[in-house]
Amino acid sequence: MLSVKTPDEVLMIIEKEFSASDLCEEVDISEASGRILAEDVKSSEYVPGFDRSSVDGFAIRAKDSFGCTESIPAILKLTAEVEMGKEYTDALPKGCCVSVPTGGKVPEGADSVVMIEYTERYSKDEVAVIKPVAPGENMVYKGDECIPGQLIAPKGTLIKAQHIGVFASLGINKLTVAKRPVAGIISIGDELVPINETPSDGQVRDVNSYLLSAICKEAGCIPRTYGFVKDNEELIRELLKTAISECDLVLISGGSSVGQKDATAKLIEEWGPLLFHGIAMKPGKPTILGKCGNKALVGLPGHPGASFFVSKIFVKAIIDRLTGRKGSEHFVTAVLTEAVPANQGRTVYTGVSLEYSNGKTYAGPVQSKSGLVGSFTRSDGYICVPRDCEGFGKGTEVKVYLF
């Protein structure tokens, strides 16, 4: 049997063994939110394409306004009106101004825009400026957003609204994104019944098919459930074979503890190398990872509370590798309101709820028992107590990873 790995070792194994699939697809930018870029996106244009005003006002040469005040305004000749969306190519003569709306083009020769609030219209073609402007004031220059050849978003970027905004400004309306991996989900256990049935004594509902589907969806996968199966080698082998042929990764929950009917590890090994058998974490120890080509075969604990953490952390890491997603998770720093003991040799993961008081953020550990997932509905995130520490005392500053 392979040795148990630490959580950090597991992340390194995932990083080493799985890589971004070549499978990608083209999507319209209106459908691209939440997807992962499969190529670098570069600008081929200047954005904005011309110098623009960021206010309603008058484009001027800044030095024509120097020294002006309310009592001694600078009087400039109004030579034209720039209209939105209309071409305007005349250069601005000295001592003159043109009116410009917000977003309008600032003509050549002008280097700043004075806000309409700081002007007075003396006559049809005379404008008095009562407050000087600095060169560049109220201007957005050609290329301020981007210039041709500039990298806008690298391959591996999780696409958010702000990316879509920039892509639209560049005229990019199609994007090549990673295909969503298909995650096959199989539950194993003689005790399982469908969720719409009432379990008899000793039976429980098949929670993991639903829980793992939802986690996979949140991580950017398409879940495909294969239902649950009795803890019988032949039945599991058959289902696993189908799932491997149809999916990019397969999650098998249950049947992976050191019980007498453990077939999962053996069955996974029939398809390729077993990368480890056991993670030094609590909850979640009886976790198996195997590999069949670039497909991950994951044996998860049957307890929903344990398979929850393993999936949120390690299955998500696998999915990120398959889609090529780059970028780190952020965390909230908080002060523990209660001690959280360590567990000899195993990294402990615990749900916490956050509270704010007197400008400080506090994390309260949420009681949970290994098998139960309910405590996480009352948690805002989780903390992780390393295996080599003595636990965290009350008042310790901890990192909280948000759910």
Add this chain to the structure above:
Amino acid sequence: MLSVKTPDEVLMIIEKEFSASDLCEEVDISEASGRILAEDVKSSEYVPGFDRSSVDGFAIRAKDSFGCTESIPAILKLTAEVEMGKEYTDALPKGCCVSVPTGGKVPEGADSVVMIEYTERYSKDEVAVIKPVAPGENMVYKGDECIPGQLIAPKGTLIKAQHIGVFASLGINKLTVAKRPVAGIISIGDELVPINETPSDGQVRDVNSYLLSAICKEAGCIPRTYGFVKDNEELIRELLKTAISECDLVLISGGSSVGQKDATAKLIEEWGPLLFHGIAMKPGKPTILGKCGNKALVGLPGHPGASFFVSKIFVKAIIDRLTGRKGSEHFVTAVLTEAVPANQGRTVYTGVSLEYSNGKTYAGPVQSKSGLVGSFTRSDGYICVPRDCEGFGKGTEVKVYLF
């Protein structure tokens, strides 16, 4: 003209003026992730439905193991084997044990489970326990997850994977959730061209239709775009009428600054009260909110960079009211690497990127000009400098709201 409101006043106005729509729909739990509960969900059962073991081992009376050691083990009579999913109703006699797999039923009379690792099988019906267990050890009791009548998730909860896990364990496979509000999106501006066209001098692409759609989608809405229209009162009136009849809220971007062609405020007022005209924020000042029944009519700045912040904060707040979503946003505490000046009288919103070094989190302000959305693609979140402060100096500890 109505007075300008502060961001806090705007949030209070939204809270007061808009309420959760009665419109809800029933969805299967496999489709419920990311939706908002429209009813309290209570348990009608005990979960687990019976006392369970959390390990592979032997169910015993704890006191039968007290004082045992490796050299002087407690010898117990093995009377039965509990099988997964099988009913087991016999009570455990004193001085006896039954073998129980992980998740198996612990029989009446037993109060703990000793892990198989701390036992030795002396004969077919004799088990030696070499380490004492405490009462309750390795047990998950009936009702530990929930009991009948217990509130599992209140109305207004954003449904996540962990909720779906608990619902499945209770046999709840349908949920009543808030309908996703439909957000109508209209862009106004004589300067706009479709994003697949190359703008001539003075023109720009219609970024906001795409940017606002993506923000609305991220906030749980269904965006419905109406394209862009010239800054012409009649044309806008017509489009607004259609959008109001088809949508739950309408976002009109552009045409809301104090320029000469401003028709948005007037047009919004034709449908109901104008709640404010202007938010004391930077960027984003020229924002209008009107109300037509429970429908929000929002006039947003034309500049994508400004409409981005207004939408991320205030349009999202409106959407949360319409869906009845409860719960607060969490933030990351970080140390500013550069000063961020305040703006007289206006709350300043600035994108920041996070970096980690020596156990500390640092926030670096990302330079941006009002009109541009690109800076937010390089930001992890944003900070907010209150209007009544003198700005944040380098080294100030700030709250970062993640994108």
